[in-house]
Amino acid sequence: MGLLRTHQIAEIPDEPGAEVRIAGFVETVKEVGRLVFVWVRDRTGVAQLTLKAGQVDESLIELAKSLNTHDVIAATGRVPEKRAARVGMELIPRSIEVLSRAERLPIDVTGTVQTQLDTRLDYRPIDLRSPRNQAIFRIQHSLVKGMVEYLDSKGFVQVFTPCIIGAPSESGAEMFEIDYFGRKAYLRQDPQLHRQLLMVAGFERIYDLGPSWRAEPSHTPRHLCEHRGCAVEFSYISDERDVMALEEELLVAGIKRVLEENSRDLELLGAEVEVPKRPFPEVRFPEVYRILSEMGKEIPYGEDLDRQAERMLADYVREKYGAEAFFINRFPFNVKPFYVMRVDEDPFWARSVDLIYRGLELSSGGQREHRYEKIVEQVRLKGMSLESVSWFTEFFRYGAPPHGGFNIGIERLTMALLKLENIREAVLFPRTPERFLP
RNA sequence: GCCUGGGUAGUAUAGCCAGGUUAGUAUACCGGCCUGUCGAGCCGGUGACCCGGGUUCAAAUCCCGGCCCAGGCGCCA
Numbered sequence: 001m002g003l004l005r006t007h008q009i010a011e012i013p014d015e016p017g018a019e020v021r022i023a024g025f026v027e028t029v030k031e032v033g034r035l036v037f038v039w040v041r042d043r044t045g046v047a048q049l050t051l052k053a054g055q056v057d058e059s060l061i062e063l064a065k066s067l068n069t070h071d072v073i074a075a076t077g078r079v080p081e082k083r084a085a086r087v088g089m090e091l092i093p094r095s096i097e098v099l100s101r102a103e104r105l106p107i108d109v110t111g112t113v114q115t116q117l118d119t120r121l122d123y124r125p126i127d128l129r130s131p132r133n134q135a136i137f138r139i140q141h142s143l144v145k146g147m148v149e150y151l152d153s154k155g156f157v158q159v160f161t162p163c164i165i166g167a168p169s170e171s172g173a174e175m176f177e178i179d180y181f182g183r184k185a186y187l188r189q190d191p192q193l194h195r196q197l198l199m200v201a202g203f204e205r206i207y208d209l210g211p212s213w214r215a216e217p218s219h220t221p222r223h224l225c226e227h228r229g230c231a232v233e234f235s236y237i238s239d240e241r242d243v244m245a246l247e248e249e250l251l252v253a254g255i256k257r258v259l260e261e262n263s264r265d266l267e268l269l270g271a272e273v274e275v276p277k278r279p280f281p282e283v284r285f286p287e288v289y290r291i292l293s294e295m296g297k298e299i300p301y302g303e304d305l306d307r308q309a310e311r312m313l314a315d316y317v318r319e320k321y322g323a324e325a326f327f328i329n330r331f332p333f334n335v336k337p338f339y340v341m342r343v344d345e346d347p348f349w350a351r352s353v354d355l356i357y358r359g360l361e362l363s364s365g366g367q368r369e370h371r372y373e374k375i376v377e378q379v380r381l382k383g384m385s386l387e388s389v390s391w392f393t394e395f396f397r398y399g400a401p402p403h404g405g406f407n408i409g410i411e412r413l414t415m416a417l418l419k420l421e422n423i424r425e426a427v428l429f430p431r432t433p434e435r436f437l438p
Numbered sequence: 439g440c441c442u443g444g445g446u447a448g449u450a451u452a453g454c455c456a457g458g459u460u461a462g463u464a465u466a467c468c469g470g471c472c473u474g475u476c477g478a479g480c481c482g483g484u485g486a487c488c489c490g491g492g493u494u495c496a497a498a499u500c501c502c503g504g505c506c507c508a509g510g511c512g513c514c515a
Contacts, residue, residue, distance in 0.1 A: 029470070066483085069466085087476050102493040105468055106448055112477065113450045118507060190515085216513055217439065291487060307511075335477045409515030421475065423515095434507080 004074055010044035014091040016081045020091070022047055023074040025129065027110075029067045032393070036064045038096075039087060040075060043134065047094045048085040049075055056093060062268060063096055070102035070129070081425070107185055122427055135265035139258050140414045144209070146257025147230055147250050147408075154246075156205040156232065161194035162242060163187060163211065164421055176225075186214040190407060192325040193392050195233035196339065196368055198246035199403040200395045212407075215434040221422040222360060224411060226431040232365075233405030240341075240367040241349035243404040245329050247355055247365065248278050251325065251408070255417065271418045276357070278327040281317050285330040286347055291316055302348070304335040314359040325357045329366075338378045338389070341367040341404075358416040365406020372396040 004278050005023040007013075012020050025044035031037075033214065038049040046365050051061050067073065077091035083214035084090065107115045107123050109130040120127040127133060146220040148158070164180065165188050191208045208231045232250070237243060258266070261326040266273055283291065291297055295312050299305065305313070305328070317326040333342050340350040353368040369375050375393050379386050386393065424430040429438060 027477090030445085030475050030478070032475050032478075033471085035473045035475075037475055039476080046476095048476075050474080083473055104448065108449055108466070110465095110477085115449055116507085119449075213514075215515070218513065219439095219509070220511085221509075223514070229515060276489065361515065407515065412515050421479095 008044040009040070009042045009047045009089060012047060012079065012091070013374060014079070014083075014089075014263060016079055019076065019094075020079070021076040022091070024176075026069060026071045026073055026102075027065050028069065029064065032063075036061055037085075038064050038067060038073075038075075039062060039411070040073065041131075046088040048087055049096070050080070050085070050090055051093065051203070058143060060093060060096060063098075064093075067096075067098070068102050070105055070126075071098055072100040072102070073098050097183070104251070118422060121191070121430065121435065122425060122438075128428065132268060133226065133425075134420060135262070135268045136414065136420070136429065138263045139265050139269075139418065140410065140426065142257045142261045143254040143417065144230065144410060146254040148207075148209070149257070150253035151205075151207050151232065154205065156207050156234070157203060159203070159206045159208055159296045160200060160210065161188075161191045161198070161208050165193075167391060175217045176213050188339060189214055191229070191231045192407070195231055195340070195405055196403065197392065197395060199233055199235050199368075199370075200398070200400045202401075204233075204401070206234070207232045209410075219433070221424075222412065222415065222419055224423055224427060224430055224432060225436075226409040227412075227427070229363075229407040230410060231405065231407040233403060237367060237400035237402055237404050237405040240329065240353055240404055243365055243367060243406060244282070244329070244353055246362065247353075247406050247408070248280050248325075249277075249414075251355070251357070251362075252276060254413070258417070266418075269418055273417060277323065279357075281321040281323050281326040282329050283313060283317065283326065287331060288313065299316070302332045302334060304332070310356065310361065311359055314356055319354075325355065326354065326355045333381075334377075335432075338382045338384060339368050339375065340378075341369040342374075344379070351404075353406070358414055359410075360416045362412050362416065363406045363408040365404065367402070367404040369404050370396065371401040372400075385389045 005021050007020040007022055009024065022042065024038060027039040028378065029036065029038050035054045036051040039050060040047050043240055051064050053061065068155045074097045075091065075093045077093035078091050080090055080321055085383045105126060107120055107127060109127060164185050166185055167426055175189050178185050178187060190212050191210060192425055195206060195208060208373060209228065211226055211228050213226050234310040242269045252275055255273060259273060259275065270303065286301065289301060292312060297309055297312055298366040299309055313328065317323050331352040332350060333350040335342065336350045336352045343349045343351060353366040354361055355363045369378060375396055376386060378388055379393065411423050415423045
């Protein structure tokens with residue numbers, strides 16, 4: 001592929017005498033006496049060019065000595081009779097072509113001196129050259145691929161729902177306001193409501209892979225202003241347990257793909273990954289209050305969990321079930337948005353489910369209310385004006401199947417899977433309250 | 439948004455509390471030595487106290503203001 005090179009570095013044949021042309025970034029130039037070693041890295045690995053006086057032209061040795069770290073070069077050479085380089089493949093070069101010169105790098109991408117995340121993000125395209133960073137995104141790719149393959153196998157259709165919406169009707173989080181031809185519009189904070197409208201439309205099984213935006217000035221290692229989600233919605237469920245079962249299988253499918261395809265990347269990152277055992281444990285409200293109380297944490301009846309409570313529940317589940325992934329079900333309706341389905345027999349509680357993995361909230365979801373009168377009632381209970389959400393609610397007058405879904409945060413999942421210390425490591429170009437460049 | 443901590447060469451850090459030598463170290467970079475390096479080694483060199491104001495004989499160090507960063511909480515994916 002491509003005429004500039006004949007081989008990617010990992011594909012160089014282990015045949016003495018074979019001539020190949022490779023290209024990549026210069027990783028290091030080392031002079032040992034009159035010997036010169038040049039390490040070249042492409043996305044597949046490292047090769048060493050070995051320049052020995054008498055074996056290659058003097059002018060080539062001079063050129064090699066003049067190379068800078070991260071110059072981009074192409075080199076033609078042959079595989080030596082006896083390979084001495086431990087770093088990877090070795091070539092005796094016949095020619096070296098400098099494709100692009102590099103100034104001294106502003107950050108260390110080798111890991112010899114750890115650069116702080118914020119500085120690395122200032123120079124993100126260069127930071128991303130490190131094998132470690134590339135491993136993160138290859139793994140993320142496999143995760144998403146595994147999930148998509150699973151959904152496809154179950155007949156789900158990938159759809160694209162709007163990112164610009166005309167009314168700030170979803171729950172809680174602040175939205176980014178934009179100028180829409182002189183009118184106010186908003187960037188979605190979740191594809192939630194449009195997914196539901198596709199259930200009204202009779203699509204039955206869909207997923208939307210796309211961005212969401214939160215205008216919250218969150219200063220934590222697990223929040224972004226822009227993140228991606230794998231948002232799933234499907235119809236004809238009997239209750240929220242069907243949603244949980246699907247979510248379990250989805251997560252397992254993604255993680256299995258990573259284990260199948262990324263063993264070297266996982267090793268490079270020192271990440272320990274296991275496929276979570278199914279079924280995932282479930283803890284329910286109001287028992288959650290009792291569990292926490294026994295652990296010494298009092299949350300008033302009917303109130304939401306805080307971060308500490310979430311972590312304590314994760315500890316509880318790990319100890320009791322040995323599980324890293326679990327569900328929290330039946331949240332109090334008063335802490336959830338208007339569209340969730342309440343439990344008919346005890347409407348204080350909602351069929352609303354969070355998925356926690358390695359102590360981190362990966363998704364919210366559950367069964368949605370599909371009965372028009374109930375939706376209207378819940379809008380009123382939330383103190384919202386029916387008018388503000390009628391663009392959504394009105395369609396439920398014309399028939400809607402029972403349905404549910406969830407939205408798994410891709411960056412959160414990547415972060416938890418690889419035990420990254422900061423979610424910004426799991427995004428190419430993170431958007432946080434302080435940063436929207438590069 | 440509230441709270442806490444921080445800002446010293448390209449990068450990462452020591453020094454600050456207890457103000458006073460040429461601001462130390464690692465790495466990067468430049469030059470030199472070395473014919474098998476692979477975190478190469480050895481020798482030499484370049485290079486820094488976030489900005490503004492104040493206290494003081496003297497400020498990287500103490501005080502005030504600003505800007506920037508990180509983390510905790512809240513919100514959540």
